[in-house]
Structure formats: structure tokens, C-alpha cells
Amino acid sequence: MDRIxxxxxxxxxxxxxxxxxxEALDMEASCGEFLAEMERGLFGExxxxxxxxxxxxxDGDAARELPVxxxxxxxxxxxxxxxxxxxxxxxxxxxxxxxxxPGVREPIGATAFFERIALFVERNIEDSDRVGFCFSYPSExxxxxxxRLLRFCKEVRAKEVEGQIIGQRLNAALAxxxxxxxxxxxxxxxxxxLLAGKSLSTRGYGGYVGFILGTGTxxxxxxxxxxxxxxxxxxxxxxxxINVESGSFxxxxxxxVDLRLDEGTTDPGEYTFEKMISGGYLGELARELFVxxxxxxxxxxxxxxxLAEAGRIETPEIGAFLASPSSGGRLARFFDxxxxxxxxxxxxxxxxxxxxxxAINLSSVILKSGGGKDPMLPxxxxxxGSTFYGLPTLRERIDFYLRGYLxxxxxxxxxxxxxxxxxxxGAAIAGLTN
Numbered sequence: 001m002d003r004i005x006x007x008x009x010x011x012x013x014x015x016x017x018x019x020x021x022x023e024a025l026d027m028e029a030s031c032g033e034f035l036a037e038m039e040r041g042l043f044g045e046x047x048x049x050x051x052x053x054x055x056x057x058x059d060g061d062a063a064r065e066l067p068v069x070x071x072x073x074x075x076x077x078x079x080x081x082x083x084x085x086x087x088x089x090x091x092x093x094x095x096x097x098x099x100x101x102p103g104v105r106e107p108i109g110a111t112a113f114f115e116r117i118a119l120f121v122e123r124n125i126e127d128s129d130r131v132g133f134c135f136s137y138p139s140e141x142x143x144x145x146x147x148r149l150l151r152f153c154k155e156v157r158a159k160e161v162e163g164q165i166i167g168q169r170l171n172a173a174l175a176x177x178x179x180x181x182x183x184x185x186x187x188x189x190x191x192x193x194l195l196a197g198k199s200l201s202t203r204g205y206g207g208y209v210g211f212i213l214g215t216g217t218x219x220x221x222x223x224x225x226x227x228x229x230x231x232x233x234x235x236x237x238x239x240x241x242i243n244v245e246s247g248s249f250x251x252x253x254x255x256x257v258d259l260r261l262d263e264g265t266t267d268p269g270e271y272t273f274e275k276m277i278s279g280g281y282l283g284e285l286a287r288e289l290f291v292x293x294x295x296x297x298x299x300x301x302x303x304x305x306x307l308a309e310a311g312r313i314e315t316p317e318i319g320a321f322l323a324s325p326s327s328g329g330r331l332a333r334f335f336d337x338x339x340x341x342x343x344x345x346x347x348x349x350x351x352x353x354x355x356x357x358x359a360i361n362l363s364s365v366i367l368k369s370g371g372g373k374d375p376m377l378p379x380x381x382x383x384x385g386s387t388f389y390g391l392p393t394l395r396e397r398i399d400f401y402l403r404g405y406l407x408x409x410x411x412x413x414x415x416x417x418x419x420x421x422x423x424x425x426g427a428a429i430a431g432l433t434n
Contacts, residue, residue, distance in 0.1 A: 003341075004341065007341050007342050007345065008345060010298060010342070011298065011342055011345040011346060011349065012349070014292075014293060014296055014298050015255075015346075015349055017296075018255050018256045018257055018289075018292060019253065019254070019255030019256055019258075020255035020256070020257055020258070020289065020349075020350075020353065021349065021353070022349065022352045022353040022355075022356045024253070025252070025353070025356050025357065025360065027356075027359070027360060027363070027401070027404075027405045028405075030251065030252060030360045031360055031363050031364045031367065031405070033251035034049075034249060034251060034360060034361065034364035035364050035367060035368055036251075037049045037249065037250075037251055038051060038244065038364065038365075038368055041244075042223070042227060042228050042229055042230065042242070043229035043230055044229065044230030048248050048249055048250035048251065049244055049245060049246065049248065049249055050138060050150075050243075050244075050245040050248065051228075051242055051243075051244060051245070052138070052139070052140065052141060052188075052242065052243040052244075052245060053141065053228055053230075053231055053240060053242060054141050054187060054188070054191050054220075054240055054241045054242065054243055055141060055142070055143050055145060055240055055434075056145075056185075056187055056191055056195070056240055056241045056430055056434060057238065057239065057240055057241075057433075057434075058194075058195065058198055058208070058222060058239070058240075058241065060433035060434075061089075061433070062085050062089075062199065062428065062429045062432040062433055063085070063432050063433075064084075064085050064086065064087050064089065065084060065085070065086070065087065066084060066085075066128075066432060067082050067083070067084045067127045067128045068082070068083055068084070068128050068130045068131070068132055068428045068431040068432050069081075069082055069121065069124050069125060069127055069128050069130065069131045069132070069182070069431070070082070070083050070131070070132045070133075070134070070424050070427040070428050070431065071117075071120075071121060071131065071132070071133045071134065071135075071427070072134040072136075072189070072192075072423045072424055072427060073101060073117075073133070073134065073135050073136060073137075074101075074134065074135075074136030074189050074212075074214070074215070074216075074423065076100065076101050076104045076215060077098060077099075077100070077101060078098070078099040078100065078101045078102070078117075078120060079096065079097065079098050079099075079424065080096070080097045080099075080120055080121050080123070080124050081093050081094065081095055081096040081097070081124065081424055082094045082095050082124050082127040082128065083132075083424060083425065083427075083428035084428075085428070085432075089199075091200070091421070091424075091425045091428065093421055093424055093425075095123065095124055095127070096424075097120070097123060097124075099120050101156060102116045102117065102156075102158060103152070103156040103157045103158035103161075104156055104157075106157070107157040107158065107159070108157070108158050109158075109160045110158070110160035110161045110164055110169070113158050113160070113161050114161075114169045114170055114172070114173040115173050115176075117170055117173065118170065118173035118174050118176070118177050118179075119177075121174075122177065122179075125174060125179055125182070126179070128182075128431075129180070129182055129183060130182065130183045130185075130431045130432060131167075131182045131183065131184045131185070131431055132185050132187070132192075132426075132427030132428050132429070132430045132431025132432070133166070133167065133170070133184050133185065133186045133187070133427065133431075134187055134188070134189050134192045134423045134424070134426065134427040135147070135149075135166055135186050135187070135188070136188060136189040136212070136216070136218075136423075137149060137150075137151070137152050137156070138150040138151055138245050138248075139166065139186065139188070141186060141187075141243075145167075145184070145185040145186060145187075145430075145434050146165055146166065146167035146168055146184065146186055147165070147166055147167070147186040148163060148164065148165050148166070149161055149162050149163065149164055149166055150162065151267070151270070157266065166184075166186055167184035167185075167186050170184060171184065183431075185427075185430045185431045185434045187426070187427065187430045188218065188220065188243045189210075189212050189218070189384070189423045190210035190211065190212050190218045190219050190220035190243060190244075191210060191220045191241045191243055191426065191430070192210070192422065192423040192424075192425075192426025192427045192429075192430065193210035193211070193212060193220075193382045193383075193384045193419070193422045193423060193426055194208050194209065194210030194220050194221070194222075194241060194382060194426065195210075195241075195425075195426035195429045195430060196382060196419045196421075196422040196423070196425040196426040196429065197210065197380050197381075197382025197417050197419055197422065198380070198382075199425070199426075199429055200419055200425070201380055201417060204376075204377055205371070205377055205378060205379060205380040205415070206371035206372050206373065206374050206377030206378060206379055206413075207221070207222065207366070207369040207370065207371020207372060207379040207380070208221065208222055208369075208371075208379070208380050208382070209221050209362065209365055209366065209369065209379060209380070209381045209382070209414075210241075210382055210384075210426075211361075211362060211381055211382070211383045211384070211385075211388075212383075212384050212385045212388075213277065213278060213279075213358060213383070213384075213385040213387045213388035213394075214278070214279055214384065214385030214386045214387050214388070215278060215279050215280040215385075215386070215387075216247050216271070216274050216278045216279075216280055217246065217247045217273070217274050217277055217278045217358070217361070217385075217387075218243070218244065218245060218246050218247050218274075219244050219246050219361060219362065219365050220241050220242060220243050220244060221241070221242060221244070221365045221366075221368065221369045222239055222240070222241055222242070222369065223239060223240065223241075223242045223368075223369075224236070224237075224238075224239045225237075225238045225239060225240060228240075228242070244365065246273065246361050246365075247271045247273055247274030247278070248270065248271050248272070248273060248274070249272075249273040249361070250272055250273070252272075252273060252276070252357065252360075254272060254276065256292070257285060257288045257289050257292055258272070258275065258276055258285070260288050260292075261275060261281065261284060261285050261288050262275055264284075265281075273357070273361075276353070276354065276357055277353075277354040277357045277358055277387075278387060279315040279316075279385070279386055279387035279390075279391070280315075281315075282315045282318060282350065282351075282354065282387070282391075283312070283313040283314045283315040283316075283317055283318055284312065284313055285350065286313060286318050286346070286347055286350055287307055287313045289346050289350060290303060290304075290307055290343060290346065291303075291304045291307055293342065293343075293346060294307075298342055299335075299339045299342055299343065300336070300338065300339050303335075303339065306334070310330075310334065313331070315387060315391065316386075316390065317329055317330055317331050318331065318347050318350075318351075318391075319390060319391045319392055320332070321343075321344065321347060322344070322347055322348065322351065322391075322392045322393065323392045325340055325344045326340070331343070348393075351391060351392075351393060351394055351397065352397060354391075354394060355393075355394055355397030355398045355400070355401060356397075356401050358394075358398045358401075359398050359401030359402045359405065360401075362381065362398070362402060362414075363401075363402060363405050363406055363410075366379050366381075366406065366412055366414055367410065367412065371412075372406070372412035372413045372414055373411060373412065373413075374413075375413050377413075378413035378414050378415045379412070379413070379414040379415070380414075380415055380417050381414055381415065381416050381417065382416075382417045382418070382419055382422060383395075383416055383417070383418065384418075384419075384422050384423060389418075395416075399416070402414065
């Protein structure tokens with residue numbers, strides 16, 4: 001047995017001992033539990049998946065040549081723009097500004113939070129009386145398209161905002177700044193992404209999914225109202241987009257490293273699925289894995305101390321290490337020749353597991369949507385997120401697990417679609433059609 005094979009066997013044995021290996025995930029059983037949780041969530045029964053009705057339908061056409069102000073608050077970034085659609089239906093994004101999400105750098109109170117947002121949008125706010133607000137945090141959406149924030153995630157520290165009605169509070173802050181009341185449509189980033197994919201796709205599809213894998217993760221799909229037991233629409237022929245809130249799925253057994261990472265977050269016990277796969281956590285999950293590996297003798301004994309002094313490890317750093325183990329950024333310099341192969345394999349296996357978990361999420365949603373049975377009409381998955389597109393090999397591995405599971409007895413077809421500025425465009429569509 002050569003050195004490489006021996007190291008691979010040692011890494012795999014270590015990951016199995018920690019409950020962190022992708023092979024421990026059974027696709028059929030995991031998707032079955034995900035689907036069961038979806039069903040319970042739709043009927044308002046106890047479930048880790050909130051299955052939030054959005055009251056956003058997908059059949060309306062956005063008005064042409066009519067501007068709408070769009071806001072995109074997600075992860076650590078906050079964007080504001082004005083969007084209009086040409087006579088041919090093509091989106092034009094104008095006057096785009098970028099800011100840091102309030103509450104990321106330091107805690108912020110509710111009044112200051114909304115005053116800060118009102119200041120961010122001041123340059124654009126008189127462009128239209130309509131606002132499409134892509135607000136990428138779990139919120140209860142009302143039939144009037146406003147919504148109440150349930151809780152923040154992605155390490156945003158603005159506890160006082162939880163429980164607040166977002167559009168109402170923003171309108172109050174705008175009025176205090178001398179602006180007229182706006183028609184605000186609140187929606188999730190996955191909903192916006194789905195709308196953009198449906199609006200701008202160039203072929204027919206048998207279903208639509210919005211998928212985000214960036215700082216956090218989530219997905220949405222279209223469900224007939226008659227299947228949403230908690231809104232009492234039995235017999236209705238309408239349908240709407242459901243925000244799954246898949247980052248909170250609790251039907252996956254976590255490993256020892258997952259548990260240790262979770263204990264150090266601002267919301268332990270919450271969004272445990274998201275903490276296993278998303279960009280807000282994968283870098284630090286890799287750090288915890290390195291520490292455990294050093295304690296187990298798989299990496300150098302002194303590594304744990306050096307990691308403690310190194311500061312936070314960001315997900316792009318593990319991406320750079322995967323892309324070029326000998327010269328890819330800080331991690332490549334961090335490991336000496338004796339540790340580099342094992343460290344690389346640990347990160348590689350972590351990405352492998354993230355891909356399989358993502359495929360469990362997407363497979364379940366595709367099956368629940370009922371689409372993709374006709375090979376001429378696959379399900380359109382509009383995907384967004386820096387982790388999905390930026391982490392080396394992740395996208396290809398997600399596709400590998402999806403095809404392996406869905407192409408057999410399930411007989412489902414799907415197709416990934418990428419839309420530039422999907423969340424801005426989807427927010428604009430929502431603002432103009434609701």
C-alpha cells in the first residue's frame with residue numbers, strides 16, 4: 001500500500017469514527033424523511049421545515065417599462081437598485097448600490113435597523129411607488145405580502161427586529177425621512193430566484209425550483225393551494241410558491257464536529273442542516289475537523305495551537321486550497337508537506353458530504369413538486385449563491401448525486417439554470433405582479 005492510499009484510508013476511517021463521512025447518508029431514507037417533514041410542515045404539524053406559504057403566484061406577467069425599487073437583504077450583503085422590463089421583457093438593472101447588512105459587524109436595535117435601511121434606499125426610493133423586498137431570513141408572510149420576521153440567521157445580530165412586521169416598519173422609517181408610503185412586497189431569495197428563472201427561461205419546463213447555496217441555504221417550489229392544509233384552501237385550483245426553509249431540516253444525523261461547531265454559533269440547535277453545507281460555516285467546520293484530526297494523530301500535534309491563533313477560516317479559503325493545495329492562499333501555507341495530503345482529503349470529503357446533502361434537499365423538492373416526469377419538460381432549478389458556483393467541484397458533485405438518485409426508478413429530469421442578478425429580477429417581478 002503506497003502513502004497516498006494509506007492516507008486516504010486513514011482519513012476515511014477517521015471521518016467514519018466522527019460521523020462525518022458522506023457514505024453514512026442514505027439517499028432514499030434521507031429523502032423520505034425530508035418529504036415527510038415537508039408534508040407535516042404544509043399541514044401545520046410539528047416539523048423542522050416551516051414550509052412557509054408566500055402568497056406569491058407565478059402566472060402573472062411583469063408590467064413593461066414600469067420601474068420598481070428592489071431591495072436584496074441576504075447573508076452579509078444588502079443591495080438596492082431600480083429595475084424595469086423592456087417592451088421585449090428583458091430586465092434592466094439601474095442605480096445599483098451595495099452595503100453591509102445591518103447587524104453583521106455589531107449588534108443593532110430595531111429602530112436603528114430600519115433607519116439604516118431607509119438611508120440605504122433613499123437614492124432610489126422615489127423611482128417608484130412599488131418595492132420588491134427580497135428578505136432572506138425566515139419570515140411569516142401575510143396575504144397582503146408583508147411579513148413578520150421569525151428570527152435572524154447567518155449570524156446577523158439584530159434580536160429586537162425579530163417579531164417585527166418588516167414592510168410596515170420600513171414604511172414608518174421612510175415616512176419619518178419624508179417619503180410617501182410604498183407598496184412593499186416581501187419575499188425570500190429562493191422565491192425571487194424561482195421567479196427569475198420562470199420569467200427568463202427560454203424553454204418550457206415541467207416545474208420550477210429556486211435554490212440558494214451561499215452564506216446560507218434554502219429552496220422553494222410551487223405547490224397547489226389544496227395541498228397546503230394550514231391555510232385551509234381545500235378545493236382551490238390556485239397555486240403558490242412555498243418557502244421550504246430547508247436550512248433548518250433536522251432529519252440528518254450530525255457528526256461530532258457538526259455538534260461542536262453548532263455550540264459556538266449565535267443560535268445553537270437552529271439551522272443545523274445549513275451549518276453542514278453553507279458558506280457561512282464550511283470554513284469553520286473545516287477548522288474544527290482539522291483540530292479533531294490533530295487530536296486523533298492524523299495531523300501534526302501542534303496544528304491545533306496554530307489554528308487557534310490563525311483567526312476565522314472563511315469558506316473561500318478552503319476553496320482556494322482545493323483548487324491549488326500547494327499554493328492556494330493561506331491554508332496552502334499553513335500546512336507543511338507532511339500534513340498537506342491529509343488536510344486536502346479532509347476538505348475534499350467535507351465538500352463531498354455537502355454535495356450529497358444538497359442533493360437530498362433538491363431531490364426531495366423535485367419529487368414533492370411532481371414535475372420532471374416528462375423528459376421533454378424537466379424541472380428548472382434556478383440556482384444562486386457564492387458557495388454553489390464558487391466552491392471547486394461542489395456543483396459537479398451535486399449533479400452526480402442528483403442524477404444517480406433521480407434518473408433511476410424515480411424517472412425525473414431536471415436542468416440547472418443560472419440567471420444573472422436573479423434575486424433582484426425576481427424581487428422586481430414580485431413587486432410588479434403582486
